[in-house]
């Protein structure tokens with residue numbers, strides 16, 4: 001098969017022929033239709049993930065058709081169109097049995113614990129636990145984005161922070177996952193305020209129904225907080241930090257009204273300092289979100305099927321596998337100007 005491979009962290013990835021994967025006993029191999037180019041692929045390539053063994057093939061948000069099935073798989077057949085959460089659970093441990101496969105200690109992650117979906121074929125483990133059937137009518141790009149960005153944002157907002165219709169939602173950082181959170185907030189009836197330093201990212205936010213956009217370039221923290229307070233005189237109930245920077249995490253927490261809930265989605269490569277006195281005195285809560293187990297996807301799929309949520313509207317570029325190495329390097333260099341990119345493999 002053809003795949004995007006890197007031999008060293010930060011060394012130029014290249015498209016080359018490699019051996020086809022075989023399905024594990026309870027796993028499948030999927031022929032990839034489309035896979036998303038996600039910021040965590042860039043973190044992996046930069047060497048921020050110690051689970052990655054070299055050489056490596058990135059890619060963890062995908063849709064495709066089953067190409068081969070392991071002997072222990074019961075619920076799926078060759079030809080089925082499926083997606084998968086980027087955290088694949090074991091289905092047997094205490095966390096999995098409690099419905100929390102997204103924090104399974106035995107988890108596998110395509111594109112991290114083994115080769116991923118920037119490839120014609122990808123192996124996925126524990127298929128009966130993790131595969132999610134995808135309707136034929138759903139756009140391949142939209143389906144791919146459900147594997148990571150939309151699932152992480154949906155679980156964070158709905159299952160962790162309990163966002164309700166009519167609440168004010170602040171989104172700090174309008175990259176792919178931030179815009180996914182904003183789009184879900186709009187679909188759920190929240191009034192969404194978005195902050196970024198990039199005018200094109202804010203224009204995208206406005207185009208998907210965000211009520212207030214705030215360009216924070218050149219503004220200090222107090223000035224940005226004042227702008228947020230103007231946009232939300234009754235306060236912000238839920239905030240999302242989608243960049244993974246100490247300054248924006250702090251801004252996101254300080255903008256919250258008393259009893260506010262923060263969803264932390266941006267990834268950190270070092271440990272940030274928190275404004276803990278404020279968290280205590282205002283009884284703020286801080287929620288991590290690490291994807292969503294396959295068993296919880298029906299609500300998200302219903303929202304997409306109803307037309308209220310259109311992940312495909314976030315896609316700005318559809319590229320081929322040959323263009324993926326350069327796109328991954330550009331993303332890792334901090335280029336946020338290009339919007340969401342998906343790779344159409346088949």
Ligand SMILES: [Zn+2]
Nearest residue numbers: 090093096104
């Ligand atoms: Zn488990």
Ligand SMILES: [Zn+2]
Nearest residue numbers: 038040148149
């Ligand atoms: Zn991702």
